[in-house]
Amino acid sequence: MATTAAAGPATADRAYAAVDPFIGTGGEGHTFPGAVVPFGMVQLSPDTRIQPRKDAYGWAAGYRYDDDSIVGFSHTHFSGTGHSDLGDVLVLPISGDVKLERGDPDVPGSGYTASFSHDTEVAEPGYYAVTLDNSGIRAELTASARVGVHRYRFPKGRPAHLLVDLRTSMYDYPGKVLWSRLRMHPDGTVTGYRKTRGWAPGRELYFAMRFSRAPRGHEFHDTEQDVFYKGFPPPGHQDPGQRAQIEGRQLVATLDFGTPGSADGGDGELIVKVAISPVSEQGAIANLDAEVPGYDFDRVRADARGLWKQALSAIEIDAPDADRTAAYTALYHALQAPSLFMDVDGRYRGPDNAIHVADGFDNHSTFSLWDTYRALHPLLTLVQPERRNNDFIRSLLAAQRQSPYGTLPVWSFHGLETWCMIGYHAVPVIADAYMKGIRGYDADAALDAMVASASYGPYDGIAQYMELGWVPIDEEGEAASKTLEYAFDDWTIARMAEAMGREDVARDFYRRAGNWRNAFDPETGFMRARNRDGSFRTPFDPTASGYGTDYTEGNAWQYSWYVPQDVAGLIAAHGGDAKLVERIDRVFDAEVDPSVFAHMEDITGLIGWYAHGNEPSHHLAYLYAHAGQPWRTQERLARIMATQYRPTPDGLAGNDDLGQMSAWYLFTALGFYPVAPASNEYVIGRPFLPKATLNLPNGRRFTVVADGLEQGHGYIGAVSLNGEPLQRSFIRHEEIMAGGELRFTMQADPNTGWAAAPEQRPYSMSTR
Amino acid sequence: MATTAAAGPATADRAYAAVDPFIGTGGEGHTFPGAVVPFGMVQLSPDTRIQPRKDAYGWAAGYRYDDDSIVGFSHTHFSGTGHSDLGDVLVLPISGDVKLERGDPDVPGSGYTASFSHDTEVAEPGYYAVTLDNSGIRAELTASARVGVHRYRFPKGRPAHLLVDLRTSMYDYPGKVLWSRLRMHPDGTVTGYRKTRGWAPGRELYFAMRFSRAPRGHEFHDTEQDVFYKGFPPPGHQDPGQRAQIEGRQLVATLDFGTPGSADGGDGELIVKVAISPVSEQGAIANLDAEVPGYDFDRVRADARGLWKQALSAIEIDAPDADRTAAYTALYHALQAPSLFMDVDGRYRGPDNAIHVADGFDNHSTFSLWDTYRALHPLLTLVQPERRNNDFIRSLLAAQRQSPYGTLPVWSFHGLETWCMIGYHAVPVIADAYMKGIRGYDADAALDAMVASASYGPYDGIAQYMELGWVPIDEEGEAASKTLEYAFDDWTIARMAEAMGREDVARDFYRRAGNWRNAFDPETGFMRARNRDGSFRTPFDPTASGYGTDYTEGNAWQYSWYVPQDVAGLIAAHGGDAKLVERIDRVFDAEVDPSVFAHMEDITGLIGWYAHGNEPSHHLAYLYAHAGQPWRTQERLARIMATQYRPTPDGLAGNDDLGQMSAWYLFTALGFYPVAPASNEYVIGRPFLPKATLNLPNGRRFTVVADGLEQGHGYIGAVSLNGEPLQRSFIRHEEIMAGGELRFTMQADPNTGWAAAPEQRPYSMSTR
Known part of the structure; x- marks a missing residue:
């Protein structure tokens, strides 16, 4: 090998x-x-x-x-x-x-x-x-x-x-x-x-x-x-x-x-x-x-x-032509942004619209971070040189220094901030890279920049979030989505701070990472927005989405599962594995009139309430693994892959979002997905390619083989890593970077016993 | 002394x-x-x-x-x-x-x-x-x-x-x-x-x-x-x-x-x-x-x-308070533009709206050249250090290099070209300084830039002017003014080229300097605009001014004497001294209804047709000297000084034009005026200050004394330079820069014999 x-x-x-x-x-x-x-x-x-x-x-x-x-x-x-x-x-x-x-x-x-x-x-x-x-x-x-x-x-x-x-x-x-x-x-x-x-x-x-x-x-x-x-x-x-x-x-x-x-x-x-x-x-x-x-x-x-050719060689794919076209085109689309934004002499324009000189890095812009922190940036740590990933981070940090707000970019292009979408998702991009050992920047300054972004009160209810533990809907729109995404970003700060030995920061942000609980309504089982006085806003309509609601480009059916840092905690809040599985099933199996989203042009690619065309749904199918039922993930992924991607001009279910949709496709086709960037774990779904090899930036090769896939087998029977049986539904980043072989044995029927035990499930903050 | x-x-x-x-x-x-x-x-x-x-x-x-x-x-x-x-x-x-x-x-x-x-x-x-x-x-x-x-x-x-x-x-x-x-x-x-x-x-x-x-x-x-x-x-x-x-x-x-x-x-x-x-x-x-x-x-x-204090010390004035206030305020107003336009690190914005670095000079802008080439820039060669005058020229030359048109500034501020007014009057500014020995720049490049500006065909009929010898009014507005001012500017190029030994350029531009003759209509005695076919445009109204006429901010009564490079030639064209004197008298003595200029807000300060508030008139009173009757100049200047300047808020007859009006006042008060910049001669008018000393940039002192002025004597009886009688109605720049004393003996009645002879008259191209 x-x-x-x-x-x-x-x-x-x-x-x-x-x-x-x-x-x-x-x-x-x-x-x-x-x-x-x-x-x-x-x-x-x-x-x-x-x-x-x-x-x-x-x-x-x-x-x-x-x-x-x-x-x-x-x-x-x-x-x-x-x-x-x-x-x-x-x-x-x-x-x-x-x-x-x-x-x-x-x-x-x-x-x-x-x-x-x-x-x-x-x-x-x-x-x-x-x-x-x-x-x-x-x-x-x-x-x-x-x-x-x-x-x-x-x-x-x-x-x-x-x-x-x-x-x-x-x-x-x-x-x-x-x-x-x-x-x-x-x-x-x-x-x-x-x-x-x-x-x-x-x-x-x-x-x-x-x-x-x-x-x-x-x-x-x-x-x-x-x-x-x-x-x-x-x-x-x-x-x-x-x-x-x-x-x-x-x-x-x-x-x-x-x-x-x-x-x-x-x-x-x-x-x-x-x-x-x-x-x-x-x-x-x-x-x-x-x-x-x-x-x-x-x-x-x-x-x-x-x-x-050099860039696409990062993955060698053996698969039927249509799958190869879909996969390599996905890789092509994943390798376009963040894009270079700098003259040959290193000068560029920053978020202050002033001219700066990039000192020792290539400045990049076009950060669609609400989309791309999920899967695109994690993918780029596997398929692009460390140098490029460091460039992204140094570009983000330079922008933070130059920003009138002292904050990391939210959605920026051509150097300028658009404030589009929510969250401070440059934070998980940096934390994910840091946790993976990509460290060609001043880590202390990076952590300070992340904390500054997470503490900038005037932005989107952060002052209230820091005061109350939630964003109050009577003071700030789409408050449930903001509370949930802030809590995830906060967890990534805590992870990085902990790894750096910055215990005070880690403690503070681990605490903030639990703020998702403030959005959880045990009565309805949905994530909802609270008022300042602690009450949930009423009336409540779990199908309502977008402006004026509790949610950003989504509704309660789509946003209520956004706790990637602590799915075990979410399961416990719901009352156990079966409860969460039943809720997620209801998401996928709902009968939904798409006209309910007529006012939200971004919400497309519906399977029930699941909207593959927009990012809040992207991790959802993988959550069965956290509930010990990875075979359900395998089923859902098969449906999504079959319906949401085709190698034709109209073959994408929604906006590619600077490569996030494509990155989801590539990870899922390889057989794993970064549900919680900065966890250094990928949740195993199931492979869709008979064989694929990552030519890793460290020069090693990591091959994924799916035996039995040609026979149309849709379920994982067994998994081995470098010849040893793998009983857990996740694989660690270090295991990939070490090179080797991940081999799936696919079969026609589900193996409901594989990775079912609690210790075989992916990372959750409350259990590990 | x-x-x-x-x-x-x-x-x-x-x-x-x-x-x-x-x-x-x-x-x-x-x-x-x-x-x-x-x-x-x-x-x-x-x-x-x-x-x-x-x-x-x-x-x-x-x-x-x-x-x-x-x-x-x-x-x-x-x-x-x-x-x-x-x-x-x-x-x-x-x-x-x-x-x-x-x-x-x-x-x-x-x-x-x-x-x-x-x-x-x-x-x-x-x-x-x-x-x-x-x-x-x-x-x-x-x-x-x-x-x-x-x-x-x-x-x-x-x-x-x-x-x-x-x-x-x-x-x-x-x-x-x-x-x-x-x-x-x-x-x-x-x-x-x-x-x-x-x-x-x-x-x-x-x-x-x-x-x-x-x-x-x-x-x-x-x-x-x-x-x-x-x-x-x-x-x-x-x-x-x-x-x-x-x-x-x-x-x-x-x-x-x-x-x-x-x-x-x-x-x-x-x-x-x-x-x-x-x-x-x-x-x-x-x-x-x-x-x-x-x-x-x-x-x-x-x-x-x-x-x-340092800047105003360039002139020491002994005079009644009102005159001192008027004179020092004029100097104050003359020392404001062209103004610095550059950061402390030497960077500035040029006419291409791009950022440049001034290498070894201080970049200046706000060049109101149609006004200021006449008297302000000549004054600044006497009252400011060479360094500042060189800065002006190097700023002009840098702008020419950066200009999309390859031309010297016409009317520029904050680095940018406005194309306001007519002519290429950066040319006489440079030539005047060069002829005076101010040479802290690349003179060959300067001459090339001047020729380029005078040869840029698309601008204001220059292509036709070069083809025909005049700007044709059927193709370009205000053509008489343009022909006249181009011819003067051309003469200054010729002067500088000749001094540099660039004989080909000198020959060409001395020829062009005679183009004023193409505007002269012997029949009416006015300068007029010709059509391409050589005919003068009709109907002709010598009182008509401004847009649509033959003239720029003026009429035939105002523009017909603009041949500063060859007043002797103009006299000859008119048929002799008496003819020109009679014509100029008609300008000053006309009875004019000011409402004829109601549409021309710049034409103010009327004495007959003479409009002291605007620049085309500024040299006119001095032209009697060229006709051998300097005592007539003395009379006219007394009238202008008495009516056009008062030391009160409304004491200026027209726009100060970045110091040109003030420079006229100062020169006239001192007793001489640069009718033809680049001639290195100042035409003697008469002094209005009992005593004034120029502290020259070379460290020498040049004093003008007007004996008898206190007695209200308005005519020059005699003049001496450094104790020697001065029989001519001009003084050379070198004589001033050598330091010394110019002493006027003023008297109640005109001395009609002083400086009457042809050889005692100021420079004219056709006689010297």
Whole structure:
């Protein structure tokens, strides 16, 4: 049994070939098909519609597989968000007449929007291609970390233009662009920037573009009627072709590249490279020069492919093609965020919107922490180098130092805090890494930052939580969810503090970790929100969800099991294993009219009340293991895997949420899941892949084999670790990192005796 | 005769005491009475009204002497502009109830606007004080280069607050503030920034404030109804007292300093120090720490006083008090711009709105060049160190390198180009300094930059001017003025190129310097605009001015004498001395209904058609000297000095224009004027001061004595330079810089023979 050999080139090629970037681009997966390198700052991808705010949900990633038109190729995208933004620096090649407005996508020729068909599309990790039907232009996209590279082939005989539109973004609305700039440099470089309000208000993004053939001319337009200032706009520059620079709120540029086939038009091929920078136009130029000095599109594409092969080689999967595609695409989606957010010289923009220098680490942003602390970050500790995981933590800690609030990020992108969702879930990310021995940062400062975040009174009822032990619903909305998630985060602080010998902190936060009990209503068996006076708020409706209720993006049926740090305690509160199992069964087996969630676009993927499309449900199926009935987990997982993931564009049950949905899939397919990050345990579910090997960051190999899976066997008969029988329903992180083999013997019927005994169950705070 | 002794302390004290900062704050002088150090970046001054765009002209400096209310004290002001902007970081101390809106200044108590009376005001260079009537708060202001310092004394028994309003500026209108930020730091420091459109679109200014007593609390408000974003504003931060940071477009902060006289309120004294930065909030904090580390208001005031005494000592004036006040106040106003625009670490924002580092010079901005190339910059070569003049030129050259257009500034402030007015008048500023031996910059690069600016085709008809020799009015507005001013600027390039031995450039630009002839219409005797086909545009109305006419802020009567580089040529074109004299007489002696300029708010100070309130007239009275009749100049100057300047708030005939009006006054009072900067000659008018000594930057002293002036004698009888009779009507720059004495013998009747002969007349290109 080899535990230290790396994956070979053939494995990497097969992994790469298995990825289908279209998965999740239909339905409500909200992934994008365009070009990105692992954790790259640039996500260069086609946008099929620019939707106003009220319709923006479905176009959160710019592209929807159902659409048949392309507005342009923009350089920043989220992968799988529910809320949206980005879509910076929209570029579209145009053959023939140029229109400055998008027009109606349903009325061909009414604007610059182009039509396309999926027949002409190619999408691979780091590469995307499409033919624009109306013009016949072939468009190919690839990327390095900070640079998007476009290769366009224009038809001969018609003028070739490039349109650069700074007016649009995901989640569009009038007034979103606060200010912007376009500049034509004497050497043909175009630079610019824009400042937007929106999800991260006051966001600034800079860019620099260069072209394999210098533009023969350009026009800079401001399509907003501007007021007249004495002297401005510059005299003589009303002519859009004479403006060397333009500033305003509604800017669009057209660049003229002559007529291919004529003396001045070349052969029709045009390479466009676009660097972005959070800092400045000079920063963008430096990024461009450093990463893509020439115009060798194929080289950039090959480099991107190489990066992806290396990253995807972290797991070797032997399984039927459909499963391999689903799994490698999940891994692909899990390796995009948190994404790099830093110029090549180390400068970046922090949550104070000021410029900082990353000293000894690569700054990352786009932390969708309410989602990703659950499974994505734990996954990345297994499939990415320690260096990257340390970068995440050092980025979080730098943001805390720079934060006006002295708090760790809640939901941040492009350096800025959005305050989206609840909790202080940077805390479990750091604690999980620390407990796993990932420690390339100042641990004392990290713990202090975690405590500061957990003690910042003005945020979301924390002052009251610290005073009362719960968030009072008469003073703060969605209070039950907040109390529960704070208590979990608090437990991770206690774990880390204990490991560091910081006994005072550990004691305090272990106490706080028990605050989930203050949300538990023994009478109804649900987690509920209390008022300041200790009474539960009435009337109580366990089906009510979202704004105005006790819960965040969920209802009582979904949130009442959120005690990952102490499921044994939860079981005891309910009155024993059978009670909890019966309650969870009622969750899965309920008959639910989905229209009850019509107002909550994020709650999708329903199995009963279980909503796989949103995160509060993600650990639920595993809780049977804590009740000594892991075979029930195995049943539920089979149902979820069969119904919630398909290797098709609409194959994700809900927003991929920057890889959290994909991380859930990968863990579950491997056979275990991190129910309680920072416990250093994974709860064993059941494997869905005949064989998979983790090429671990420490160079060792850990293989999971599922004997009998091909026969359709859905239950675990027995488990062995390195040949020794494993009687418990969890595996320790250290056991994985040591390398070796976890072998499942699958069978047709449940083995109800396996891991049933209390000592064979996963970690709970109150029992261990 | 001592030529090298410096001015003594007593002289400095007397100079300082003579200044009255209120001069020009009434009428349309548009100066401000607040605190500034020579060429300081901060101009901390009271604003009496915040006027909407349509009424902004009279409040260009924020303060009008006629007003009796104060909106607050803001940190940036222009001195004497016609157009307006600035007014950043408005601060107002409030005793008792806080209102967030200004209210109606005519309705006391309707808002936070305070009333005041001039009785309580004190204004000295670097210091301003006033008592706010309604609250009894005594407010004192002083400044260092980058920091404004406020000392407030609050009455006891009522809560003391400070209001910081980021919503207002000079030339106000809805939407002017593009974005802004306020941040309360844990140590009580407040920082922020705002980005505005306006005269310099996209301008960013950062600031940092500290207080001698930490605020007990604060509220940050956004008075604009904002749209809702998922997660933003931060949960729990709807309470304005809990926001550590706020971003938006309409921000106002209130800071709570307790109740003076009570246990927590101190004695009522509060020192507030506010640094500004073009770069960042960190930059502002660094400026604050470097320049005003403590809270010693009196020390900052004393330092400011010391800087002014030193600067004002450049001229020692013996004259009646009223004349001394007028002259020293003129010098005071002449020493404010171009103003420093750079952080203590050398970083600043350039015309590309990017951050640059000044390498070996102090970057300055606020170049009102159409005004200041005439007399202000020539004056500064006599009264300021070479270092400062070199700083101006290096700032201009850096801006040219950073400019998107590759051109020298036209009218720039806070680093940004406004394109206000016409010409490329950075060119004569540089050429004048170069010809005078001020050469602390790369002269070859400077000449290249000057040629580039004079050759930038898209700007204001330069392409056509280069093609045709004139700006064609059928393609470009105000073409006669442009042709004339380009020709003058071209001559200065030729002068400098010739001195550098760049013969090709000199030849080309001497040729261009003759292009004024293309504007001259021998038939009417006026300068007029030609069409592309060479015909003059008809119909022609020599009284028509401004937009749509042949002229910029003027008419044919005002612009037809603008050939400072070749007045002899102009005389010849008119047909001889008598003809030109007769024409100029008609300018001064015309009976003009001022309502003809009702649409041109800048054209003021009329004597006939002569408009002393605007720059195109400034050289006119001196042209009699070129016609051999300097006694006529002497007459006209007496009339101008008697009618256009008074040592009272409304004592300036028009906008001081960043010191140009004041520089005209000083030169004229001394007895000579730089009609053609870069000629190294000053045309002798007549002195208005009995005795004045220039303490020159080279350490020498040059004294002007006017014998007989006390007797009211208005004509020059004789002139001597260092005891030798001077028969010419000009004096050379080298003669002044050598030190010595220029002695006028004044008499009651004109000496029509003095300097009448052609060889005794000032420089003209066609005769020398």
